[in-house]
Amino acid sequence: xxxxxxxxxxxxxxxxxxxxxxxxxxxxxxxxxxxxxxxxxxxxxxxxxxxxxxxxxxxxxxxxxxxxxxxxxxxxxxxxxxxxxxxxxxxxxxxxxxxxxxxxxxxxxxxxxxxxxxxxxxxxxxxxxxxxxxxxxxxxxxxxxxxxxxxxxxxxxxxxxxxxxxxxxxxxxxxxxxxxxxxxxxxxxxxxxxxxxxxxxxxxxxxxxxxxxxxxxxxxxxxxxxxxxxxxxxxxxxxxxxxxxxxxxxxxxxxxxxxxxxxxxxxxxxx
Numbered sequence: 430x431x432x433x434x435x436x437x438x439x440x441x442x443x444x445x446x447x448x449x450x451x452x453x454x455x456x457x458x459x460x461x462x463x464x465x466x467x468x469x470x471x472x473x474x475x476x477x478x479x480x481x482x483x484x485x486x487x488x489x490x491x492x493x494x495x496x497x498x499x500x501x502x503x504x505x506x507x508x509x510x511x512x513x514x515x516x517x518x519x520x521x522x523x524x525x526x527x528x529x530x531x532x533x534x535x536x537x538x539x540x541x542x543x544x545x546x547x548x549x550x551x552x553x554x555x556x557x558x559x560x561x562x563x564x565x566x567x568x569x570x571x572x573x574x575x576x577x578x579x580x581x582x583x584x585x586x587x588x589x590x591x592x593x594x595x596x597x598x599x600x601x602x603x604x605x606x607x608x609x610x611x612x613x614x615x616x617x618x619x620x621x622x623x624x625x626x627x628x629x630x631x632x633x634x635x636x637x638x639x640x641x642x643x644x645x646x647x648x649x650x651x652x653x654x655x656x657x658x659x660x661x662x663x664x665x666x667x668x669x670x671x672x673x674x675x676x677x678x679x680x681x682x683x684x685x686x687x688x689x690x691x692x693x694x695x696x697x698x699x700x
Contacts (some may be wrong), residue, residue, distance in 0.1 A: 434555045434580055435602040438477055439637045439658060448694045449659025451538040451639055452666050452687055453480040455498035455504040457507030463676040465518045470683040472526050475691025477603050481660065483512060483532030494664040499669060509540045520553035529581060544668035546576035556602050564595045583607055584630055603637040604630060624656035629658040654694055
């Protein structure tokens with residue numbers, strides 16, 4: 430089962446008393462030829478797990494930053510086949526960093542569930558987070574679980590206890606808590622509310638909780654990490670990458686953005 434990489438990573442973090450850092454990038458943006466290099470740069474800068482966004486034409490949960498990155502990648506012809514090839518290429522050098530593909534159901538459905546599941550698993554993908562598949566409809570993607578891909582669920586501030594119980598029962602790898610209702614990349618972040626909610630999600634379960642949406646720098650990452658097992662940072666990183674125009678500057682920007690956040694998280698744990 431490929432999601433052992435995710436379980437092992439969170440177990441290692443817990444054992445070391447560290448917090449997970451999960452950067453999100455849109456596959457193929459800013460340049461298709463930079464993606465694998467950016468992934469390696471993020472790991473070198475301290476990423477514990479990478480969320481790779483599968484570009485989609487109608488990303489309803491994403492704010493303008495990630496929407497535009499998706500549009501740029503689609504304009505360059507980036508699709509699932511190419512993304513899986515990049516994961517395979519990444520795996521030739523890095524066999525331990527977990528990779529979660531994040532996206533929407535439509536491209537996977539068109540590609541074919543069984544075909545996607547088999548090829549993703551072979552490429553070295555560990556999990557999938559399909560934004561528009563709620564837990565009630567999770568059976569639709571059963572072939573993915575059967576191939577050992579970990580199914581990651583989103584929990585929002587508005588998620589009812591009944592749904593939360595259903596998610597806890599099915600969740601694998603980690604639960605991704607969306608820190609407020611709204612789109613990715615928005616600015617308001619209420620740390621006390623996040624802490625209360627994360628504690629509630631963890632009740633009666635041992636599954637790690639990662640928090641994203643609204644984490645944009647070292648300060649917000651540190652405050653969220655007080656209660657969460659990991660922090661997810663996407664829009665702010667995607668915006669930095671969007672400002673670059675060639676592979677080397679994209680790689681440098683990825684490393685320069687993530688390294689201080691890793692340092693701040695480790696510093697906070699030591700205090």
